[in-house]
Amino acid sequence: MLNTIHLLDIIAVSMKAGEQIMEVYNSEFAVENKEDQSPLTLADKKSHEVIASELNRLFPDIPVLSEEGQHLPYEERKDWEYLWVVDPLDGTKEFVKRNGEFTVNIALVHNGYPVLGVIYAPVLHTLYFAKEGTGSFKMEGIETINFQDEAELISKAEKLSSLKLNEKIAAVASRSHMSPETEEYIDEIKKKYGDVTITSAGSSLKLCLVAEGKADVYPRFAPTMEWDTAAGQAIVEQAGGKVIQTDSKERLSYNKENLLNPWFIVKKGRL
Incomplete structure (x- = not known):
């Protein structure tokens, strides 16, 4: 399954969601409170709609578990081998403060563990992405994605390693x-x-x-x-x-x- 899911497709979905977020970010938006008192904006909702629609179109057989979507009972979820786990707007408090430190998060989970992840920070124009067996990468200054294939994408990205040492x-x-x-x-x-x-x-x-x-x-x-x-x-x-x-x-x-x-x-x- 994983080799049939291309990072470019998921990145494109995250950036499309980012466009919807930025439309709200650059407007005078209202803030609601959920039951747990965490903030909710139109940007959360619009981003969710884009991501859920696109993932369902591209991968109709893979269910989507999104913060802003319907959360099915565990009895209906427990046998899912694959699922998308999505936060349409992670860091709504940062969004409300307008400090730019918020992201679109899309992950593919297989048997309980993430095997693909895309994180896009639209204000920062920064993209992180990873795929099991391929590695973890970062791109800065991202305005659009225009690559022929995954190999070209990876060749232009910075490969990440958490193993480098800091002085302190x-x-x-x-x-x-x-x-x-x-x-x-x-x-x-x-x-x-x-x-x-x-x-x-x-x-x-x-x-x-x-x-x-x-x-x-x-x-x-x-x-x-x-x-x-x-x-x-x-x-x-x-x-x-x-x-x-x-x-x-x-x-x-x-x-x-x-x-x-x-x-x-x-x-x-x-x-």
Whole structure:
């Protein structure tokens, strides 16, 4: 199945969603609150509509699990071998603040684990993408995608490796969700490794910083959902990094009965 799914198609879907997001971003938009009090805008809805429509058209046999879509009962989902896990607008708080640190996240999950991921930051014109067996990549200054095939795309992209070493341990933390447990974890790293530099970032860009080696660790001791992390996990793992649950030390998995993620740590192999 994976070899029949082309990165160029998924990137094109993410950029089409990004266009819808930017139309709202550059307007005077309203902000609603969901039941959990997280923000929702017209951009979330329009991006979801584009992604769901395009993925259903391109891959009618692969179900879509999107933050803004219908969440079917686990009994109906549990036997899905493949599914798309989508966050149409990851970092809505950053979108509302207009700081540009929000993304479109699209992941393909196979038997519980992500095997393909695309993350597109439309304001930053930055694209991250990964595919199992192909690697993890980054492109900056992206306005349009006009490549003949996947091989040409990859030849023009920067190959990512989370294994490069930094002079000091670099931790990345949420710009909007720093918790006391996260601060405690970073203090423990300081005791073990000495001085730690801390970078704040919004949305799935935190995982991407580990994938490209700019950060060594991203501890997340605060709530996230599966669509927040699936694409980023594919990009981290294909770059040689790890996304592990804090309790079991197992890889973060997907299409669970409860779509809430456990606490997790994204890291390079040195930690």
